[in-house]
Amino acid sequence: MLLRPVSRLPSPPSWISRLSPPMPLRAKVTNPAFQAAVTMSTSTDIPKELPGDEPNDVLFNSMYGLRSIELNRPKKLNSLNGSMVRKILPRLKEWEKSHLASIVLISGAGPKALCAGGDVAALALQNEQGESGSQASTDFFGLEYRLDHSIATYSKPVISFMDGITMGGGVGLSMHAPFRIATEKTVFAMPETTIGFFPDVGGSFLLPRLDGETGTYLALTSERLNGVQALYSGIATHYLHSSVLANVTQRLSELVFQDDLDLPGRLDLVNKTMAEFSLGLPSLQEEPILLAGELRNAIDRCFRFNTVEEIFQALEAETEQKAWAQKTLETLSSRSPTSLKVTLRQQRLGKKWSISETFQREHAIAGKFMRHPDFIEGVKARLMSKPPRQAEWQPPKLENVSAEDVEKFFEIPDGESRLKLLSEGDYTRYPHERFALPREVDIEAFVRERRLGPKKTIEEFAKKWDQKEGVREKVAEVLNRRTISDNHGWRWV
Incomplete structure (x- = not known):
């Protein structure tokens, strides 16, 4: 059946255009030291399967113009390993060149997970073999990041079904795709600080670009977002x-896409098509927005600082959300001090990294963690011990991790080779972010410029987002939290 493309979504509002000018394909690299070391390292060496790779750990299927990738390790919650990546990457590159392949779909086998993360238990055991094992683990991360970057810069629509657990490596397979579909079974988290690691797979790019300090909060605490909360948060x-x-x-x-329809037009058609199958969102009475209201204000208050010590102090001083602050302090106190400090630094620096620089820098950081004792200890304590136990971190306290120790994770030695990527695509803002709910900065820009009042503002956003479900709820929450009406009129505060 030949389907004509429906009309595209309306052009982004004028205030968004002024706020966020279109990004060129090749974004400027923001760090001079990084620029000197590598401009944009790419490679045509597509990984191939190796003897001993697991059979059938990934299933591929073709259905008319759709090409599907199904992670097939349900007993291990589809945890990602090198064997799977070596199968997926060649298929992605093959489909990208094929005129018969129009859309790529990523999903997980079984009812529980898209992907619960990388197979970190295998990596920890590998690291115990010494330098050769640490290097092999670092090479795995390089392979994984090349896959994530390929998805992030793919020239055809990519859709991820986040149906079930979507953590760690599963986030890398999802978050950089134009379409991320949450369901009532979605459980999103970046739990890396729990095991003495850092939120990788592009977490340096994704998390700092979420509203306010929610990305910092999710990165440091590993807080989970269930079901529709993944939509409200921008995940x-x-x-x-x-x-x-x-x-x-x-x-x-x-x-069926017309030959002259460009990628934005194809993405718009996919977006419209998926909207046909919505059964509605849970009511706010049934499932209120989690990262909202006074809790959201407290997150922004406490996690806006640039040192972990200041965040601890802010949580200790928090009075309006005292129970939450105490629970958060207990959570952070159980984490690797090194992981916390490196992760916070990553969140601040990542705001300026392009998508390519993100994966190349994360590869270097991951390599350093593979040689740090906290990763092995964290994986063994939290994932391999029965029952799980509290890890014994080295060093054990925040004050024992100096600023110099943290900066070593981000150093770029002269002459060190950079991760070779498989695509030259690059940007500093997701080019497909219009398919998610409006960002808080866009709502702020509109309010400051237009001053239409809450009701008209909500209607304007609903119209611009083509009546997308969740837009009214998201905009209303932001307006309730960030605007007031007084003798000076209705305004943003």
Whole structure:
């Protein structure tokens, strides 16, 4: 069946255009030291399967124009390993060149997970073999990041079904795709500080670009977002019930794009198509927005600082959300001090990194963690011990981790080779962010410029976002929290 492309979404509002000018394909590299070491290292060496790779740990399928990637290790919650990456990357590159392949879909086998993360237990055991094992683990991360970057810069629509647990490596396979579909079973988290690591797989790019300090909060605490909360936070672009995913897949496979339709037009058609299958969002009475209201204010208050010590002090001084602050302090106190400090520094620096620089820098950071004792200890304590135990971190306290220790994770030695990527695509803002709910900075820009009042502002955003579900709720929450009406009129505070 030949389907004509529906009309595109309306152009972004004028205030967004002024706030966020279009990004060129090759974004400027922001760090001079990094620029000197590498301009944009790419390689045509596409990984191949190796003897001993697991059979059938990834399943591939073709259905008309749809190409699907199904992670197939359900007993291990589809945790990602080198064997899987070596299968996926060649297929992605093959489909990118094929005129018959129109859309790529990523999903996980079984009812529990898209992907619970990388197979870190295997990496920890590998690291115990010494330098050769640490290097092999670092090489795995390089392979994984090349896959994530390929998805982030893919020239065709990519859709990820975040149906179930989506953590760590699963986030890398999802978050950089134009379409991330949350369901009632979605459980999102970046739990790396729990195991003496840092939020990688592009977390340096994704998390700092979330509203306010929510990215910093999620990065340091590993807080989970369930179901529709992934949509409200900006992690997911759509929320669908898991029961409709099979029908969505069938419908997407039937889409036929006209030859002259460019990538933005194809993405708009996919976006419209998925909206057809929405069964609505849970009511706010049933599932209120989690990172909202006074809790959100407290997150921004406490996590805005540039040192972990200041964040601890702010949490200790917090009075309006005292129970939450105490629980958060207990959580952070159990984390690796090194991981906390490196992660906070990563969140601040990552705001300026391009998507390519992100993965190349993260590769270097990951390599340093593979040689740090906290990673092995964290994985063994939290994932391999029965029952899990509190890890014994080295060093054990925040004051024992100096600023110099942290900066070593970000140093770029002269002449050191950079991770070779498989694509030259680059940007400093997601080019497809319009498919998610409006960002708080966009709402602020509109309020400051237009001053239409809450009701008209909500209607304007709903119209501009083509009546997308969740827009009204998100904009209303932001306006309730960030605007007041007094003798000076209605205004942003």
